Amino acid sequence: MGEKIAAVLDRATSKPGDRSPTSACCSDGKPKPRDRIVATARDMFHQHGFRPVGVEAIAEAAGTNKMTLYRHFGSKDELIVECLKSVAAEAEAQWRVLEARHAGNPRAHLVAWVREAADCVLADGRGCSLANAAVELTEAHHPARRLVELCKSAYRDRMVGLCRSAGIAQAENLADALSLLLEGARVSRQSVGAEGPSAKFVRTAEAMIAAFASEEA
Amino acid sequence: MGEKIAAVLDRATSKPGDRSPTSACCSDGKPKPRDRIVATARDMFHQHGFRPVGVEAIAEAAGTNKMTLYRHFGSKDELIVECLKSVAAEAEAQWRVLEARHAGNPRAHLVAWVREAADCVLADGRGCSLANAAVELTEAHHPARRLVELCKSAYRDRMVGLCRSAGIAQAENLADALSLLLEGARVSRQSVGAEGPSAKFVRTAEAMIAAFASEEA
DNA sequence: CGGTTCTGTTACCGATCAGTAACAAGCCGG
DNA sequence: CCGGCTTGTTACTGATCGGTAACAGAACCG
Numbered sequence: 001m002g003e004k005i006a007a008v009l010d011r012a013t014s015k016p017g018d019r020s021p022t023s024a025c026c027s028d029g030k031p032k033p034r035d036r037i038v039a040t041a042r043d044m045f046h047q048h049g050f051r052p053v054g055v056e057a058i059a060e061a062a063g064t065n066k067m068t069l070y071r072h073f074g075s076k077d078e079l080i081v082e083c084l085k086s087v088a089a090e091a092e093a094q095w096r097v098l099e100a101r102h103a104g105n106p107r108a109h110l111v112a113w114v115r116e117a118a119d120c121v122l123a124d125g126r127g128c129s130l131a132n133a134a135v136e137l138t139e140a141h142h143p144a145r146r147l148v149e150l151c152k153s154a155y156r157d158r159m160v161g162l163c164r165s166a167g168i169a170q171a172e173n174l175a176d177a178l179s180l181l182l183e184g185a186r187v188s189r190q191s192v193g194a195e196g197p198s199a200k201f202v203r204t205a206e207a208m209i210a211a212f213a214s215e216e217a
Numbered sequence: 218m219g220e221k222i223a224a225v226l227d228r229a230t231s232k233p234g235d236r237s238p239t240s241a242c243c244s245d246g247k248p249k250p251r252d253r254i255v256a257t258a259r260d261m262f263h264q265h266g267f268r269p270v271g272v273e274a275i276a277e278a279a280g281t282n283k284m285t286l287y288r289h290f291g292s293k294d295e296l297i298v299e300c301l302k303s304v305a306a307e308a309e310a311q312w313r314v315l316e317a318r319h320a321g322n323p324r325a326h327l328v329a330w331v332r333e334a335a336d337c338v339l340a341d342g343r344g345c346s347l348a349n350a351a352v353e354l355t356e357a358h359h360p361a362r363r364l365v366e367l368c369k370s371a372y373r374d375r376m377v378g379l380c381r382s383a384g385i386a387q388a389e390n391l392a393d394a395l396s397l398l399l400e401g402a403r404v405s406r407q408s409v410g411a412e413g414p415s416a417k418f419v420r421t422a423e424a425m426i427a428a429f430a431s432e433e434a
Numbered sequence: 435c436g437g438t439t440c441t442g443t444t445a446c447c448g449a450t451c452a453g454t455a456a457c458a459a460g461c462c463g464g
Numbered sequence: 465c466c467g468g469c470t471t472g473t474t475a476c477t478g479a480t481c482g483g484t485a486a487c488a489g490a491a492c493c494g
Binding site: 054055056066067070075076 | 450451452453454455
């Protein structure tokens with residue numbers, strides 16, 4: 001472990017030579033190539049997976065070219081890592097929004113999380129890019145693997161903290177159970193479709209929360 | 218759906234010109250090339266994923282060559298499908314063993330399933346090859362996608378049947394919940410490792426079964 | 435033995451793709 | 465207006481990989 005995710009995620013969007021506070025917005029509405037590339041690659045990787053998407057296709061879809069891409073990212077793997085960082089950062093931002101909205105009411109936060117997670121499952125047929133990366137990028141020392149582990153682990157910590165502050169006695173057990181449910185729903189959605197077991201995610205998660213809540217000593 | 222899985226799976230190991238009852242065992246212990254190829258490819262695909270494993274590597278690892286491979290399989294995709302069929306057939310066989318062992322005691326069958334599923338999760342770091350295929354093979358009309366959907370759907374039906382015969386009132390809900398847990402445990406095992414949420418699979422699944430069982434009207 | 439079927443070997447094609455070189459054009463600050 | 469930095473363009477390399485052709489040898493069965 002050792003390394004804090006906060007530090008890793010900080011390096012996600014900001015670069016040493018950063019000038020503008022909005023981080024690379026060419027005064028007109030068009031973002032700078034680097035950000036366009038990350039945003040485009042993130043979508044394409046999410047949609048089609050990592051291996052089948054070529055760097056040339058990414059660059060073209062981002063309205064630029066391969067050469068510019070390689071001036072910002074040393075390799076395709078590096079770009080992948082940057083995309084995953086972007087995904088993780090967005091997820092953390094969403095979490096914070098939810099946290100702020102239900103400040104002081106962790107129980108409401110918990111049920112809101114279930115709803116939002118369900119939306120996330122239903123929204124698109126492809127699950128979590130982080131998990132997908134772990135499935136697809138099997139090389140033991142691929143830089144993405146370490147990041148995925150870090151992010152998932154951090155997410156788990158947040159869930160445990162939320163459950164704990166919601167007064168759940170077995171906070172870790174509930175947090176892990178909910179994590180498994182969500183992860184399962186997302187992958188099940190991909191293999192059997194939206195009509196399969198993933199359709200029961202909300203119902204099951206809510207029942208589980210209720211069961212754990214009624215056990216407070 | 219229309220097509221029965223039984224029919225699909227039947228085509229898995231048997232071919233039109235099948236002579237020996239043991240299906241391709243060269244009198245000596247060494248299986249015939251076709252079966253060696255399927256077995257080897259199945260392992261390699263499972264370990265490293267589908268895209269990164271080349272047909273040449275498979276053939277060599279199976280103690281044969283690419284040409285012989287292409288005499289038995291029209292394409293790499295076809296080989297992939299055959300491997301997935303083999304995986305599904307093996308899973309179904311294991312299910313039947315469990316079913317026979319706990320014949321007449323579906324409740325014991327259910328808890329045995331949890332244990333075996335947990336072993337399966339812990340055994341190797343890579344999850345279910347079928348689910349992995351759905352994640353990795355994103356082309357909408359890839360032949361493997363249809364098979365995966367079929368198999369997962371069939372597995373779900375078996376689970377529902379088991380829960381029902383175990384006297385669970387909300388059999389479908391429990392079956393889906395357990396499916397989500399297992400699927401989630403397997404993918405979580407890949408992303409965060411064995412110490413993550415997947416470690417709680419048995420505990421959670423058993424608690425869930427108990428909860429559903431106590432609700433019989 | 436003779437013929438057929440299955441297998442091994444080698445060499446090859448064509449396509450895709452990550453990554454690089456070299457040069458021209460634009461933008462922006464001083 | 466000038467000089468540096470970023471971007472665009474084109475062309476290229478080298479490697480990998482799916483799939484095929486053609487021929488030679490082995491096993492099997494009548």
